[in-house]
Amino acid sequence: MRLFAVVAGIVTLLAGPVAAQPDRAGDFDYYVMALSWSSNWCALEGDARGEDQCLPGRDLGFTLHGLWPQHETGWPEWCRTGQRDPSRRESAAMADIMGSGGLAWYQWKKHGRCSGLPPQDYFALSRDAFDAVRMPEVFSKVTQDLELPARVIEDAFLEADPRLTRDMVTVTCRAGLVQEVRICLTRDLEPRDCGRDVRRDCTLPDAGLNALR
Numbered sequence: 252m253r254l255f256a257v258v259a260g261i262v263t264l265l266a267g268p269v270a271a272q273p274d275r276a277g278d279f280d281y282y283v284m285a286l287s288w289s290s291n292w293c294a295l296e297g298d299a300r301g302e303d304q305c306l307p308g309r310d311l312g313f314t315l316h317g318l319w320p321q322h323e324t325g326w327p328e329w330c331r332t333g334q335r336d337p338s339r340r341e342s343a344a345m346a347d348i349m350g351s352g353g354l355a356w357y358q359w360k361k362h363g364r365c366s367g368l369p370p371q372d373y374f375a376l377s378r379d380a381f382d383a384v385r386m387p388e389v390f391s392k393v394t395q396d397l398e399l400p401a402r403v404i405e406d407a408f409l410e411a412d413p414r415l416t417r418d419m420v421t422v423t424c425r426a427g428l429v430q431e432v433r434i435c436l437t438r439d440l441e442p443r444d445c446g447r448d449v450r451r452d453c454t455l456p457d458a459g460l461n462a463l464r
Contacts, residue, residue: 274327277367304350337370424453
């Protein structure tokens, strides 16, 4: 018995660790569109990095953080794909809705490759998803820092777009600030319920929403 255990141990060592299988491009169930409140993102990250997005006068409200392929539970990322990477010009062209071409490039690498689409189609789909959002007008009038229940942000999106329900939208917070609004979409960009692992609403009664810059 002892000899068997020793032999088994040697075989295991020789075989080495079993490599995890990479996520497969195109293998997912739906999308999560993440919208960041630009001024809060700048306070949390962008200012420290000197991002152009955070310069005064940009007047950016909710910007597109990314369009993320999602499983019913969990999500793929850093997928291998036969598609080429986007050119610098293609990434830079997304800056008007994403804040910077650098973010567009990063989102392609981490999430876009998992869509199975070529970069020009993935960016076009991301723009279509963003343009389809009926952005609540009240957010264009945030000229001073506010504190409000995070649920109010979700309520505003539901009121602006009757197609949405609470199970289709979630609001996240970070360091006491509203971080993102996440909207779940089918692969055809129709609103749908989010998976349970996505529905993690911020419950802060005094979440910060910094003024437009």
